[in-house]
Amino acid sequence: MKGEIINVGTEILIGDILNTNAQFIAKELSSAGISVYFQTTVGDNPDRLMSVLKDSIKRSDLIILTGGLGPTQDDLTKETVAKLLGLEMEMHTESYDKMMSFFNKIASKMTQNNLKQAYMPVGAHIIPNENGTAPGVLIESDEKTIIMLPGPPRELIPMFRDFVMIYLHGKSPDKFYSNYYKVSGIGESALEDMLIDIIDKQTNPTIATYAKPDEVLLRVTANAKTEDKAKKLLDEMDSIITDRLKDNIYAREDISLNNLVARLLIDTNTTISLAESCTGGLITSRLTETSGISKCLHSAIVCYSNDSKEKYLGVKKSTLEKYGAVSKECAEEMLRGLLENNNTDMAIATTGIAGPTGGTEDKPVGLVYVGIAYGDVIQVEKYNISGNRQRVQLKTANIALNLIRKQLVNL
């Protein structure tokens, strides 16, 4: 099946908003085995929209339009599609009632303009919108399917996932199932290299990666005539992926590493203290994004100077003089200082050279020591991290978060 995406909106055309809908829809359609050959953005202009529609209906089986369903005179997507297909517009009572009750709820008056949103092309299926006033519209005509959705992503995304995908899967004789993997410690392109042979020949299951800084979501989607067959396909791919990515997979759901580690600490009632030098508070700040962490995280020291390492953590002057602040010995004393002062179950210490200045031949930029104390064990590892200051700090924080994770899940 050939699909095509048309985003309607002058705000996109003049660059006022970033078109994230096109990527979202493209990815979803690809995972459902639909080939997307064109994405077009056109303004709120009926003539230009009509010219795009005429091209698209010639070359594609499925056309997804976004935007132009609102209440203003500019919003002409439904009307233009109806004209293309020779359909009249009629009042859709259910949408009218729903809109009325929405406006009553927010104690606001429905205007004549809003009424426009309840008019639909004759014979159209209506897609409910739980997060806004403009319903979506689906029309099947001459073997072609045209789907119109509102532009705001918070309305579009749930409508797409809860309705459009189910409709598309339903049109297919097959069943679709997905596995999710959250990966840390490998960048997106390195991850793709590790899976390149299966990505290159992917047909079923399909594999999609969604990258955030130093965190990648991998989605594997299989389809088959029966649930059992689809799951068998997923299981086969699962052993390959698990084997190659090993413990870089930190979750099998879409959760951030910060949030997962904070939840692990909370769920296991593990108290933690931190001494951050080169990461400058980044690890602590990421852990405190999660509500409820206060019962585990009592305090942290950002000990940027040698003085502060001595004063707050009891690192010995002689250690700093003999080995320097960026050393295994210093990291160990930072951990011991934390445990003595705070009596927590776990302690984390980082010290390193984030750069771009401050590196020497012996201790180059990117040299980092990360230490963890847990149970009776104190363990400090040395890392050489490439990249700019931001990347050294980010990677160091992720190494520390992964160390906590591995201790708590006993990897």
Added chain:
Amino acid sequence: MKGEIINVGTEILIGDILNTNAQFIAKELSSAGISVYFQTTVGDNPDRLMSVLKDSIKRSDLIILTGGLGPTQDDLTKETVAKLLGLEMEMHTESYDKMMSFFNKIASKMTQNNLKQAYMPVGAHIIPNENGTAPGVLIESDEKTIIMLPGPPRELIPMFRDFVMIYLHGKSPDKFYSNYYKVSGIGESALEDMLIDIIDKQTNPTIATYAKPDEVLLRVTANAKTEDKAKKLLDEMDSIITDRLKDNIYAREDISLNNLVARLLIDTNTTISLAESCTGGLITSRLTETSGISKCLHSAIVCYSNDSKEKYLGVKKSTLEKYGAVSKECAEEMLRGLLENNNTDMAIATTGIAGPTGGTEDKPVGLVYVGIAYGDVIQVEKYNISGNRQRVQLKTANIALNLIRKQLVNL
């Protein structure tokens, strides 16, 4: 002038990458007074690219293409454009030499594939690429201009700003000048509301906003026959904008608030210590993004628990019992503790309820105290911040950073 954007790349079409180039180029063209009526994404497929090109050359004067200039057999943008215009391809010696020296520099061998990147349509102007191997190409033909640029934003953006915009401005009989404003403490939509009358009737100067979380860049661009006239237009707009946004404008260049404040501390040789409760290390972590901050920032305490406020900052138990940790009194003692322990020129303290739990009727979620000590003055202000946990932490950090900024620039 009518412009049109064509993004070539199967990775965009299947949703593997987000098309940020379309927005960037659309915004730049709009600011140069060029109307963009269509944006199209098409895969690395010469037939489909040709069909899009044929439509676009009929309806637009300027076509900007991105992507498909790389070394692989899939990269066919130049070849397809040359075919459309009936131009031969020829070796471009300068590009060849540049590529050779690039590969020598990285001690890597140039392959036959890379050679392809030095072949150009006859008569084309070459746009140098300082950040990659694929040069850009500009062709003028029958009153139409076609510009081809590489896909990676870090290559495209400087090429667009340093070459394409200058070319477009040069084609115009007018001169273009821009003012930049960096704004904090007001969201993008609130900012637009404050300027709605001038944004709505903008023609010259044009106004564009570029939002990051809690930080907005405002660009005002004027054009006129002479530099004097353009600058007069900018000056008129400048007094309106300065008058309305006041000290929410923290810079007149594109710099982050973190980086600006860190630079102010470094440039004024001001030492600082921090005690972060509700912000959990966020302020410190943002300051330490800037290299060189270690001479100003010796240490910071993330004092999440009452115990740690007593131990590391000397906050009195009686204060915590009488007023609670989220109070003006506690913030003041946190500041005094910092100054006594660290002897820094400046101290910053935050304490509040980030939520979503932990709020009471007296002290609701979003109640935050931010304190600053500088010179002989200790000053604590109370804020009520709406929004989720992340927003409360982010806004609190920005309030603190703005307090530092205002002290250091004597606002």
